[in-house]
Amino acid sequence: MKKLLTVSLLGLAVAAASSAQARDYDNVRIGVDVPYEPMEYRTADGELTGFDIDLGNALCERIGVTCEWVEQEWDGIIPGLMSRNYDAIMSSMTINDERRQQVLFSDPYITMPSAWFAPSSLDISEANEETLAGKTIGVQRGTLQDNFVTDNFSSVAQISRYSTADDMVLDMEAQRLDIVFLDFPIGQSTLLDSEEAEYVVVGERISEPKEYFGDGFGIAFRQRDEALAEQFNEALAELQEDGTYDEIYARYFGEE
Amino acid sequence: MLDISAWFNDLLADNLIFTPTTLGYYWEGLVTTTQLVFLSLVAGLILAVPLAIMRSSKHKWISLPVYFYTYVFRGTPLLIQLYIIYYGVVFIDGIQETFLWPVLREAFYPALIAFTLNTAAYTTEIFRGAIKATSKGEIEAARAYGMSQSLMMRRIILPSAFRRALPAYGNEVIFMLHASAIASVVTLMDLTGAARFVYARFYAPFDAFLFVAAIYLCLTFAILYFFRFLEKKLLAHLRPQNS
Structure with missing residues (x-):
């Protein structure tokens, strides 16, 4: 009896699952x-x-x-x-x-590659543990850039996490951030094309390692x-x- | 000590979310939240006492400006006040060159300023209510003794007003703790900020937020217990006498 009940319940579950799958x-x-x-x-x-x-x-x-x-x-x-x-x-x-x-x-x-963006006044040619030591890095919370920066630079630099890319750009213009790490085209259209201040791409565009950049x-x-x-x-x-x-x-x- | 840390690591071994690293974020968040709430409450309290006295003054030109301040800060959401102080100040031309910038640059101090001004406004109104409720018999007695206005304020009105304000102020402290959860919108890694980070990284809303809710509950419990102790001490004269 018990077995029968289990079987019929299983059958019901399968039917329910497949009807959910077949939804158009x-x-x-x-x-x-x-x-x-x-x-x-x-x-x-x-x-x-x-x-x-x-x-x-x-x-x-x-x-x-x-x-x-x-x-x-x-x-x-x-x-x-x-x-x-x-x-x-x-x-x-x-x-x-x-x-x-x-x-x-x-x-x-x-x-789409990611890239580092900074005001030209920062004056570093490459982003690594030495050049970023003591700097404040901006990222959008929960992005792959967040994961990459958290795993690689949280011991040397301070990381500020934002809900939206807009808030981050605002704080970059306010000079609260030294450097940000963004999808390249987003940085290009929000920062490089900005008329407020002079921003540059620091180092190469980044799309490796795959474990982060997918x-x-x-x-x-x-x-x-x-x-x-x-x-x-x-x-x-x-x-x-x-x-x-x-x-x-x-x-x-x-x-x- | 080594045993404990080994046991702790074992406990965490099968767990994908609560690793020593993420617990470190929660710990950092706990420290930030406690600092932020504690400092803003202390500063707010210090501001609120003179403001409450001014607010209960008979002279309109003293009480009205304070009323305006409390009205503005109680009449707008704390989140908006935080946004204005954090994002708004950067639109003041040349602020980056002034001596204020090292303070305003960090997210911590704008948040501290916003929280302090907000809690000071509420605390001022709590104290004002308590001052107003001083029974007129006490005041008349003080006058009959020839006390000056300031001596009466110090010896009679304020001590009894503080006692009356205590339960309401305890509520304000708990309210402040919970209101501090918005600090993460200006990049502060407070308790809620840590939870949001874990949530976004592991896509685990229940684990991340239930854990942080438990921490807030513990903090609230500590505050409740502290105020119950204070009330027992300071309001002992109001309890019925048991033989």
């Missing part, structure tokens, strides 16, 4: 942390735009679903996916092993939404094939 989406809610120029930000009249937004909308259109963008601060963005506040994350998220344990990633849709940006889904991820992968391949991807890329990063 006609409206995909996508979590995004705004602003992160030029990947996702708002124009002067409040419209959401950026590389992720345009590409995401193009992907949804190709799949034949509607996209709804849900704003979420970075440090809660994966828990928000788990608790079904949205169905996917498309927010400059680097694919790495730590995150793979939590979420299912699409194929990478762009690769395999490019991916769209994150819940583990069981394999079908949805597959649809996005197919759509992405098509957009890259027919030139739509290149067009969107050129809109934000110029022609290569």
Whole structure:
């Protein structure tokens, strides 16, 4: 009797799991942390735009679903996916092993190095333990840059962690930070193009070691939404094939 | 000592989140939170006593400015005050060149200033209420003895007002401890900052926040116990006599 009960309960559980798996989406809610120029930000009249937004909308259109963008601060963005506040994350998220344990990633849709940015007055040519000793480093909390800096420099330098990239740039302009570590294009559009002060890239752009810097940006889904991820992968391949991807890329990063 | 640390490491061995490193962050957070709350409460208390006396003055030109200050600081969220003091000051032209900058540059001092001004405003109003509630018999008696205004304030009004304010002030202390949780928005690694760091790094909201909630509970318990002790001592005359 007991056995029968267990078996039937198991059967129920399997049925429930498979029905959850088979769920079809006609409206995909996508979590995004705004602003992160030029990947996702708002124009002067409040419209959401950026590389992720345009590409995401193009992907949804190709799949034949509607996209709804849900704003979420970075440090809660994966828990928000788990608790079904949205169905996917498309927010400059680097694919790495730590995150793979939590979420299912699409194929990478762009690769992007990180880089150190500092005021030209800092006058160092390379960021290492010696040159950063005693400095204040800014990072966005919970990013791979945070992990990298925490593991490598927390013994020699002071680390300030911010909720948004904007707050960090503000404190950089206020001269509270000596140097920041950011995704390269974000630093480029927020700091290098800034008219407030003179900023420079310190050292090379960084995309190694892979354990921190991963395999490019991916769209994150819940583990069981394999079908949805597959649809996005197919759509992405098509957009890259027919030139739509290149067009969107050129809109934000110029022609290569 | 070695045994204890070996035992402790064993305990942590199977645990991915609460490693010695993250516990170090929690410890750092505990120190920052305690410092921040303790210093702002002490400074707020020192400010609040003269302000409360001014606030209960009969002269409008003395009491009104204090009323304006307490109204502003009680009427706006602490988070906004912290934002204005931390991010706002950098928009003052040339602030980086003044002697104030080494202080304002660190996140700790702007937070300390915001918390101090905020708690001083609440404490001022708590004390003012207690001063106003001094029974008129005590004041008349003091006058009958020929006490001057300041002597009466020192010997009669303030001591009894402090006693009356004690339970309400104990609440303010606990409120301040919990309000300090917002310090992490200006990059301070306080207890909540440590929890947010662990949360973001391991995607483990329950573990990170439940652990920190337990620490806050312990701190609150210590504060409650301290104030209960004080009340027992200072309000002994109000208890019914048991033979």
